[in-house]
Amino acid sequence: MKIEFWGQEFKANLFIGIPGAFLIAVVSSMFGFGGGPFMVPLMAVGMRLPMYVIVGSSLLAIFFNTLMGTFRHYGFGNFDLIFFLIMFPGAILGGYLGPKIAKKLNPVIVKRVACVGLLILALQLLGVF
Amino acid sequence: MKNFLKYLTILMILSIFSVTVYSQTSTEKKDAEPPKESSPADKIIVQVDKNQLSGGGKIIITGKAPAGRDVYIEVWSEKTVRAARLDADPDPKTGKRPYIFYMTDEMPGFYRLILPEKYKSILEEEKAKGKKWSVSEIIKKSGADAVYGYPAKIKIDRYQTTLWESIIGSRGTKLEPMDEKENKRRSMQLLKARFRSIGNVFSSNLKIEEDGNFKASVELPANAAPGKYFVVAKVDKDLKSEPLVVQNDVSFPSVYLPNAGRTVNIFWPFLLTAAITTFGVLMGAGGGFILNPILVMLGLPHTVVAGTVMPTVLFSQGTGIYNYSRIKFINWKLGITLGIAMLLGGFIGPKLTELITLEQYKFLFGWVLIILAALMFWQTTPKYIEKNKKEQAILKEFKKRAEEAAKKKAEGGK
Numbered sequence: 001m002k003i004e005f006w007g008q009e010f011k012a013n014l015f016i017g018i019p020g021a022f023l024i025a026v027v028s029s030m031f032g033f034g035g036g037p038f039m040v041p042l043m044a045v046g047m048r049l050p051m052y053v054i055v056g057s058s059l060l061a062i063f064f065n066t067l068m069g070t071f072r073h074y075g076f077g078n079f080d081l082i083f084f085l086i087m088f089p090g091a092i093l094g095g096y097l098g099p100k101i102a103k104k105l106n107p108v109i110v111k112r113v114a115c116v117g118l119l120i121l122a123l124q125l126l127g128v129f
Numbered sequence: 130m131k132n133f134l135k136y137l138t139i140l141m142i143l144s145i146f147s148v149t150v151y152s153q154t155s156t157e158k159k160d161a162e163p164p165k166e167s168s169p170a171d172k173i174i175v176q177v178d179k180n181q182l183s184g185g186g187k188i189i190i191t192g193k194a195p196a197g198r199d200v201y202i203e204v205w206s207e208k209t210v211r212a213a214r215l216d217a218d219p220d221p222k223t224g225k226r227p228y229i230f231y232m233t234d235e236m237p238g239f240y241r242l243i244l245p246e247k248y249k250s251i252l253e254e255e256k257a258k259g260k261k262w263s264v265s266e267i268i269k270k271s272g273a274d275a276v277y278g279y280p281a282k283i284k285i286d287r288y289q290t291t292l293w294e295s296i297i298g299s300r301g302t303k304l305e306p307m308d309e310k311e312n313k314r315r316s317m318q319l320l321k322a323r324f325r326s327i328g329n330v331f332s333s334n335l336k337i338e339e340d341g342n343f344k345a346s347v348e349l350p351a352n353a354a355p356g357k358y359f360v361v362a363k364v365d366k367d368l369k370s371e372p373l374v375v376q377n378d379v380s381f382p383s384v385y386l387p388n389a390g391r392t393v394n395i396f397w398p399f400l401l402t403a404a405i406t407t408f409g410v411l412m413g414a415g416g417g418f419i420l421n422p423i424l425v426m427l428g429l430p431h432t433v434v435a436g437t438v439m440p441t442v443l444f445s446q447g448t449g450i451y452n453y454s455r456i457k458f459i460n461w462k463l464g465i466t467l468g469i470a471m472l473l474g475g476f477i478g479p480k481l482t483e484l485i486t487l488e489q490y491k492f493l494f495g496w497v498l499i500i501l502a503a504l505m506f507w508q509t510t511p512k513y514i515e516k517n518k519k520e521q522a523i524l525k526e527f528k529k530r531a532e533e534a535a536k537k538k539a540e541g542g543k
Contacts, residue, residue, distance in 0.1 A: 025474020032435030033417025056453035060464030068475030078436025080388035094406025125495035
């Protein structure tokens, strides 16, 4: 598919994009997280699009998934209103504080810390320790 | 900034208000009926040391039963929760997988079957089996089959499902209700699915003296649901005590989450979410990756965690899209094309959450996190950083131009 972005034309490889986006959506709605960290590499590496095309459009694509997932979870009775109302202000507060702190930190170090943290969490989930 | 804080305060007040209102209405709604009892010749007398609890606590149960008989005590809450299980174990004879989905909304939020002390070894034996322990095995071996009462009678729906039906997101065809015996058997499996560990279903601290006096205790955890708890002592199917009622109260800042089936202090999920979302922004991935496993490990049902965390990002995604669209930084054709693929995926995923067990959820999530960690690591390699620097510079340049264009247009519009 050909797309145009600020006067430049790009070719988007949908043979990779559509199955990839579909799978990411299944997994992320199943576990209840946003698919951003997987969608961006898919579009950058798999579909060979530059970052400035990806940032906005990936968010739009993920929004579809979140919206559908929310409705479906609600329909299955997995949504707890009170729990949501407690977490929602927390999420907004975090979304406000995050960018302020981010400016003061080295992103590479943050990512390495996150990497270790995620591995520990993963091993715990897998029951290794 | 000032405006933002103002909105945040309003939002928090609103949410606290609605929490209080909602929790009040939900307590009024459900009035579980105490079970009927028969009047046998022999009597069991039972009493509790207190009828009123606040935020959980220990209840001492004492009583007297006919001498020389085994006594069992059942304790359950009036508040109910959902429990579900997909039966995909191959049939031992035919090897065929049944794919029947069992679901109930009447599982008590708290249940405990207290066995006489002498059956402690049975519990130990089952614990040694690890994840393969079975409720029915314990009940059979400890002679509790006749006294296992309350959960056996809950209404369980069952659906014949197929792989295809799961994929299109249907629960499948609803089957005829089960007979009493089958219902009882399935209720035991659902007990395990809901309560996860032996200690959450059984205990064996019931001391019985030779003269028939007995004494036991049960601990309602701080996260137990508010409302009535019923205590019944039983010797067999017909010989049982009147149900005693213990009231558990939960007061602010603790609130009961009706779908998750537990009480939480509202501050910890709030602080946890705020902290993890902040960190999520820093590492460039949503907070759900860290928040969900932690909530699941803290004991919340994985279905409720997935279904409740997901909507929290809707709002921030919506604002993000609005901000990007204002500066024309979204390619709608690309976004919507991929979005439709994701729409289909989002239709299927939540159905799968319901079908998988907690163990499978943890296992799969573990691998997702390992992939994510690998992606993160890749993003810290020198080659990537080099490339990313250039990309970010171009991104910034484009954004600047876009913002200027949007500004000009807005001024021109006036």
